Amino acid sequence: MNRKDFLKKSLLMGGAFTIVPRHVLGGVGYKAPSDELTKAVIGVGGMGRGHLNYPGSRLVAVCDVDRNHLNRALEMVDNGVRGYHDYRELLEQDDVDIVHIVTPPHWHGVMAVDAANAGKDIWCEKPLSRTIGEGQKVVEAVRRNGRMLRLNTWFRFQSNFYGMGTPVEPIKKLVENDVFGWPLKITLSDTTGFDWKFDWRGRTDLTPQWVPESLDYNMWLGPAPYKPYHPHRVHSTFRGYWDYDGGGLGDMGQHYIDPVQYLLDKDDTNPVYIEVDAPQQHHDAASSWRRVELTYKDGCKIVLDGENRDKEAAFIEGPNGKLYRGFRSDIPDIRELADSLPDPAPQVTDFSEAVKERKTFALNEQNGHRSCNIVNLGIIAVRLGRSLEFDPDTQRFVGDEAANRMIHQPMRSPWQI
Amino acid sequence: MNQRLLTILLSALVIGFLLIRLPFAAPAVSQTTENVQEQITRLIVNMPASSQAEEQWINEQLLDIGSPAVEVLSGMLKDPAIGSDLKPRYALSSLINYVGRPGAEQQREWVESALLDELRRDRPVDVTVFLMEQLSFIGGDDSVPVVQNYLWHQSLYNPALRTLLSLESEQAAEAIRGALTDASGSRQVAVIKALGELGDEQAADQIVEFAGSDSWSLARISLFALSEIGQSGQAELFEQAIAGQEGFRQSELKSFYLRYGRQLAARGYDEEAESIAVYFSGTDQPSHLQSQALELRYAIHGQAMADELAQIAEGSAPELARTARELTASPGAGSGSGSSDTYEDTDGFPSDHFEPDYTELFNGENLNGWKVIGDHSDSWGVEDGILFTDGVGSGWLATEQEYDNFVIELEYRVPEGGNSGVFIRAPEEGNPAYQGFEVQILDDYAERYAELQPWQYTGSIYDVKAPSKRVTKPAGEWQSMKIRADGPLIQVTVNGEMILSTSLIHHMEKADGHPGLKRRSGYIGLQNHSNRVDFRNIRIKDIQEMEIEDRR
Numbered sequence: 001m002n003r004k005d006f007l008k009k010s011l012l013m014g015g016a017f018t019i020v021p022r023h024v025l026g027g028v029g030y031k032a033p034s035d036e037l038t039k040a041v042i043g044v045g046g047m048g049r050g051h052l053n054y055p056g057s058r059l060v061a062v063c064d065v066d067r068n069h070l071n072r073a074l075e076m077v078d079n080g081v082r083g084y085h086d087y088r089e090l091l092e093q094d095d096v097d098i099v100h101i102v103t104p105p106h107w108h109g110v111m112a113v114d115a116a117n118a119g120k121d122i123w124c125e126k127p128l129s130r131t132i133g134e135g136q137k138v139v140e141a142v143r144r145n146g147r148m149l150r151l152n153t154w155f156r157f158q159s160n161f162y163g164m165g166t167p168v169e170p171i172k173k174l175v176e177n178d179v180f181g182w183p184l185k186i187t188l189s190d191t192t193g194f195d196w197k198f199d200w201r202g203r204t205d206l207t208p209q210w211v212p213e214s215l216d217y218n219m220w221l222g223p224a225p226y227k228p229y230h231p232h233r234v235h236s237t238f239r240g241y242w243d244y245d246g247g248g249l250g251d252m253g254q255h256y257i258d259p260v261q262y263l264l265d266k267d268d269t270n271p272v273y274i275e276v277d278a279p280q281q282h283h284d285a286a287s288s289w290r291r292v293e294l295t296y297k298d299g300c301k302i303v304l305d306g307e308n309r310d311k312e313a314a315f316i317e318g319p320n321g322k323l324y325r326g327f328r329s330d331i332p333d334i335r336e337l338a339d340s341l342p343d344p345a346p347q348v349t350d351f352s353e354a355v356k357e358r359k360t361f362a363l364n365e366q367n368g369h370r371s372c373n374i375v376n377l378g379i380i381a382v383r384l385g386r387s388l389e390f391d392p393d394t395q396r397f398v399g400d401e402a403a404n405r406m407i408h409q410p411m412r413s414p415w416q417i
Numbered sequence: 418m419n420q421r422l423l424t425i426l427l428s429a430l431v432i433g434f435l436l437i438r439l440p441f442a443a444p445a446v447s448q449t450t451e452n453v454q455e456q457i458t459r460l461i462v463n464m465p466a467s468s469q470a471e472e473q474w475i476n477e478q479l480l481d482i483g484s485p486a487v488e489v490l491s492g493m494l495k496d497p498a499i500g501s502d503l504k505p506r507y508a509l510s511s512l513i514n515y516v517g518r519p520g521a522e523q524q525r526e527w528v529e530s531a532l533l534d535e536l537r538r539d540r541p542v543d544v545t546v547f548l549m550e551q552l553s554f555i556g557g558d559d560s561v562p563v564v565q566n567y568l569w570h571q572s573l574y575n576p577a578l579r580t581l582l583s584l585e586s587e588q589a590a591e592a593i594r595g596a597l598t599d600a601s602g603s604r605q606v607a608v609i610k611a612l613g614e615l616g617d618e619q620a621a622d623q624i625v626e627f628a629g630s631d632s633w634s635l636a637r638i639s640l641f642a643l644s645e646i647g648q649s650g651q652a653e654l655f656e657q658a659i660a661g662q663e664g665f666r667q668s669e670l671k672s673f674y675l676r677y678g679r680q681l682a683a684r685g686y687d688e689e690a691e692s693i694a695v696y697f698s699g700t701d702q703p704s705h706l707q708s709q710a711l712e713l714r715y716a717i718h719g720q721a722m723a724d725e726l727a728q729i730a731e732g733s734a735p736e737l738a739r740t741a742r743e744l745t746a747s748p749g750a751g752s753g754s755g756s757s758d759t760y761e762d763t764d765g766f767p768s769d770h771f772e773p774d775y776t777e778l779f780n781g782e783n784l785n786g787w788k789v790i791g792d793h794s795d796s797w798g799v800e801d802g803i804l805f806t807d808g809v810g811s812g813w814l815a816t817e818q819e820y821d822n823f824v825i826e827l828e829y830r831v832p833e834g835g836n837s838g839v840f841i842r843a844p845e846e847g848n849p850a851y852q853g854f855e856v857q858i859l860d861d862y863a864e865r866y867a868e869l870q871p872w873q874y875t876g877s878i879y880d881v882k883a884p885s886k887r888v889t890k891p892a893g894e895w896q897s898m899k900i901r902a903d904g905p906l907i908q909v910t911v912n913g914e915m916i917l918s919t920s921l922i923h924h925m926e927k928a929d930g931h932p933g934l935k936r937r938s939g940y941i942g943l944q945n946h947s948n949r950v951d952f953r954n955i956r957i958k959d960i961q962e963m964e965i966e967d968r969r
Contacts, residue, residue: 092664117672118665119705146708146740183774208498225550226575228497228543280465280472283510283551287465299774299958358739384514385469387906389915399915401585402517402554410582412575413607414638416614 037352039123040096042087042111043103044073046236047125051100051152052077054123056352063090066235067214085216087111091118098123098355102152104244106224109134110417112149112365113141121355122149126254128365128372130245132395133408135369135376137417142365148358149365150351153255156262157349157362163193163325164315168259170338171316171323175263177341179331180318183298184264188256189305192315193325196306197248202240202285206230223411227284240286246379247286249304253375257302258363261374263316264300267367270374270392272297276381292378297392304378380406453485457508461490464507476515479508480524487512487531491548496541510551517555519918520885525555532556533563542572549576553583560584565592574604578611590617597623606638613642621648628654633666644673647680649689656696671697675709682716690717700734708740715744775826778816778941779804779955790815790845796945804952806837806945813840813849813942820957821938824901827955833892834863836946838879841902842939849942853933854921855879856900856909858950860892876909876916881924881931884909884916895953903960904937 040061041051052059052073059077063084064070074083084090091099091114099115101108101124109129115122122142128151129135142149155161161168174180188194208228211217217229224243227233238244239251246253261267271294278289292304305313314322321331331337347362348354354361373395380403381388389398397403411417460479466472479486490512493505513532516524532552536545549567552560561584567577574596581589593611597620600608609627612620620642627639628651640658643651655674659667678693690713697710711729715722729741778786781802789797791812798805806814821842831837836859843853857877859866866873871883876898888911890896899910909917921934928934943952 088665088669092668114669116705118668119703143743144709144712144740145705146736147705204503205501206497225546225579277469279467280469280507280511282465282507283547297774358735384517385472385511386514386518387918389908389910398913399519399910399918401519402514405554405583405585410579410611410614413578413603413610414634416610416641 035356037097037355038095039098039100040090040093041073041100041102042090043101043107043125045069045102048100048102049073049076051102051123054100056350057098060095061090061093063087065216065219086219088114091115091120097121098351101125104238105130105246105250106244107222109138110223110411110415112138113417116141116145116147116149119145119147121147123152123351124149124368125152126258126368126372127246127250127375128254128368130250130376131407131409132373132376134417135372136395139365139369146358148351148355148361149368150354150361151254151258151363151368153258153363155255156259157347161259162256164327165325166327168263169344170327170335172263172344173338173341174323174334175316176265176344179321179337180316180323181320182318183296183300185301185303185317186260186263187303187305187310187313187315187317188260189303189310189313190308191305191311191313191325194256195252196288196304197252198288198306200237200239200245200248200251201287202237202242202247202282203230203232204282204285206232221412223415223417225412241284242286242379242383243284245286246375247288248306249289249292249375249378249382250286253378254368254371257374258368258371260302261367261371264296266296266300267370269296270370270390270395271295271302271377272390272392274377274381274388274390276378276385276387278382278385281383281385289382292381294374294377302374453482454489456482457486457489458504461504461508464504464511466511472511473515475508476512479512480516480528484527484531484534487528487535491532491535491538491540491544494540494544494547496543498543499541506547509548513551513554519915522885526559529556529559533560536563545573546576549573549580553580556580556584556586558584558586558588561586561588561592565595568593568596568604568608571604574607578607582611582614590615590619593617594620594623603634606634609635609638609642613638613645616646618646618648621646625651625654628658637666637669640670640673644677644680647677647684647686649681649686651677652689652693671706672709675706675713678713679716682713687717704734704736707734707737711737711740712744775956775958777956778825779952781953784814786817787814788817789813790849790942791945793945802953804943804955806943806950808945808948808950811945811947813944815840815843815845815849815940815942819938819940820902820959822903822960823941823957824899824960825941825955825957826897826899828895828897828953829858830895830951831858831860831892832948832950833860834865835860835892835948835950836944837948837950838944838946839898839900840940840942840944841900841907842933842936843942844936844939849933849940849944850879851931851933853936853939853942854881854931855944856898856907858898858944859889861887861889862891876911878907878909878917878919878924881927881934882917882919884911886914886916888912888914888916901960 037057038060039057040063041048042063044062044064059081061082061084062070062073064073065085070083074081090096099120099122101111101122103111105127108124112122112124129138156168158167160166164171209230211229220234227243233241240247245251273295275293276289277291281287288306290307294302314324316323321329323329327334348359349362351361353359377390384403388400388403391398396407460475466475490505490509493502495502512528516528532548536548549564561581564577564580567573578593581593590612593608594617596608609624612624624639624642627635628643630636636658640655655670655677659670659674662670674693675697678690682690694710694713697706726741726745730738730745732738783799784797789812793810793812796807796809797814838855838857840849840853840855843849846852849855857873857875857879859875861874872880874884874887875889876884890912896912901908905921907919907921908915924934
């Protein structure tokens with residue numbers, strides 16, 4: 001009998017019913033292409049609850065260290081979905097194919113590596129990792145375990161790309177065919193349609209508060225350094241603290257910057273020079289910055305313009321032409337030109353397909369790590385308040401010891417990566 | 418009369434010497450503590466500074482005050498449960514960032530020393546945590562003995578370990594090992610983890626004792642540490658532990674065992690590593706572990722496995738096939754995705770790799786693009802792809818074009834006692850070292866140059882600013898130099914290390930006697946200073962001047 005019949009029969013018999021591991025049914029590691037995939041979501045706060053209904057897989061479990069969040073999520077889903085407090089227990093469940101990591105960024109690295117080592121495929125929120133070093137470990141772990149990882153950003157392959165009012169594909173065609181010349185300068189600012197969300201700022205006046213009984217704060221902190229509890233440090237406003245995230249740059253950076261690496265065909269490298277203009281930063285609370293300029297070896301530049309100084313800025317500026325917000329250009333008939341050009345290389349854009357057929361997804365651990373590095377380069381430069389030179393091949397800074405100490409940041413015991 | 422004059426002159430010189438601030442030294446306290454407190458309170462009242470220039474100015478004022486600044490600021494820190502200390506926290510973290518910049522070694526040293534003095538005092542826990550966190554940015558060997566004392570403190574051992582691990586000091590392992598003997602509970606776990614992360618082989622014998630512990634947290638972290646250390650002969654420990662666990666615990670131990678295998682392979686224990694790979698290679702193993710085993714075997718055998726990999730890549734196990742394909746396509750550390758201990762700083766830039774954005778200034782054949790300034794035009798020549806001066810006479814070789822903002826890369830070779838330099842933004846007339854400015858090239862090791870001023874050695878802006886360290890090779894060897902002139906920002910990188918990064922804005926007090934410091938553009942030149950000096954692979958890249966306000 002096939003698997004469906006077997007399960008139905010067990011239910012009818014009302015006997016002890018256990019989930020039969022997939023690998024037992026079809027051989028070790030076997031996933032029949034026609035089988036439905038399953039997922040579990042770690043972190044079911046605001047963003048996490050959005051993941052519960054992502055298509056392509058059936059939800060079997062949720063996990064959170066805040067009992068209120070966990071209960072609220074369980075109320076929203078089918079009765080059969082299980083709840084966990086400790087993600088490690090969730091990782092040993094045989095009926096989970098894909099793990100969604102929707103915790104604050106300081107947990108992404110450890111959880112992604114643990115998930116890969118437990119044989120799970122991964123759907124990870126952005127930014128991929130809080131530090132460059134953790135990103136490297138994620139790439140290694142996913143690769144050596146033969147796992148699939150996708151990031152929760154998608155603009156390089158679908159949806160209208162913010163102020164451009166168009167998906168990235170026609171822009172990629174124009175750039176790929178050298179319409180604007182080379183090198184290119186890309187500006188991400190209000191003018192070009194990108195909001196840097198400086199509202200994600202930490203408070204500098206926190207006094208220690210009692211930890212609510214519903215929250216396991218020690219587990220919430222995990223690898224992050226211990227700092228006395230305050231509600232502003234957790235649950236959505238964590239984005240304002242360097243220990244867990246990177247302010248607006250950490251929150252939105254990868255959404256905006258990943259498609260730019262794709263456009264510039266730089267998925268296997270990173271900028272070599274980072275310049276910054278920012279007010280003095282607080283050692284714990286993120287705030288705002290005015291400008292970050294990242295320059296590649298060949299002269300291409302990404303300008304993050306937080307103060308929106310240049311109201312005439314083009315999104316893409318090249319020696320032969322410019323592309324403005326709304327897909328306007330100083331080159332006539334840019335639309336028709338884009339339409340006439342050949343399509344870019346195809347990408348796998350359905351994660352279920354990627355998982356079932358073991359094909360590399362469009363935005364995976366390797367190119368995702370590279371675009372996440374840019375976010376982290378910006379954060380390091382802003383925090384240190386000086387220009388930095390970076391070697392993209394060794395992934396270390398040149399001549400700046402303090403910056404290099406921010407690449408691998410030691411984790412609080414007993415967490416390691 | 419002469420005697421008196423001489424005495425006055427000598428006294429004036431001595432007093433003058435005492436009055437001139439020696440660069441980078443911590444000045445003696447000449448003010449009362451109250452004055453210092455007032456002064457600092459006034460200085461930091463406008464923190465956070467809105468621009469880097471402002472922040473830098475405040476830091477330079479604090480550095481002028483010296484170690485009392487660190488003392489006073491630390492004294493102003495409070496336990497956040499009791500009061501607010503926002504400005505001193507901004508000030509201290511900014512100061513630490515500032516002295517952590519390249520080229521500020523002496524400043525960094527004495528600020529570290531002052532911070533350590535503060536850490537020796539009794540302070541609220543939160544304040545100590547803050548100070549240790551700041552120390553992790555700039556501390557070195559000297560920090561180890563002070564931070565080490567906090568390993569025994571129930572609330573501070575984690576921050577102490579974090580700081581010790583950040584210091585990149587070889588003494589850290591020994592200091593942490595000292596805390597192993599009488600540690601227990603979560604402190605013991607934390608110490609063992611740190612020793613593992615440091616790869617401290619000396620601790621392995623002690624850690625092995627705990628691998629079989631009944632306490633899961635202790636056994637687990639011990640096996641993690643051993644997997645990082647990679648000492649031979651511990652396979653059985655792992656296998657026994659794996660047999661005694663299930664679920665996530667077991668899967669975690671398996672990942673540690675494979676990590677151990679990789680470490681063994683990296684250290685050349687091929688046979689032992691191979692057994693571990695075999696342990697995980699059976700078809701009854703989950704596919705992700707089989708993948709790890711395949712990677713481990715590839716780490717051991719490399720290209721010798723090419724045929725086997727090709728077979729697996731075409732085989733019927735889809736996940737394993739993919740891993741085999743990936744290993745063949747980009748073995749190990751491709752695209753910077755290798756493990757962290759394979760990352761090394763580059764030693765220099767490849768001189769045979771031409772980047773399309775650079776223009777060759779020297780064509781390898783003749784002096785096209787250059788003109789000789791001064792009388793000795795025949796003292797410059799080209800042979801075998803090398804541009805050289807034979808040292809006869811003096812003068813210099815200038816580019817035909819003028820440049821304003823650029824990055825120039827070149828290779829040079831000095832003989833024993835050799836002396837040359839690169840002139841930047843120089844006019845044709847006058848002494849280019851002062852009408853423009855000069856980045857010095859020197860045989861730093863020659864005996865006759867042993868007593869020079871710091872700003873006379875290789876990589877310095879001559880008579881203006883010293884390099885942060887010596888990275889030159891001995892005379893007779895080819896060396897690389899890269900100079901970035903971006904508006905007033907000048908950065909010099911020698912043999913792959915940046916040893917000077919300064920803004921000419923900070924040296925304007927010298928501009929009267931050194932007008933070149935104010936020039937925006939000019940010729941680039943090479944100096945003839947009386948010996949044979951060779952150059953090659955000279956290339957330049959124009960850069961747009963950064964349009965940032967208050968860039969300094």
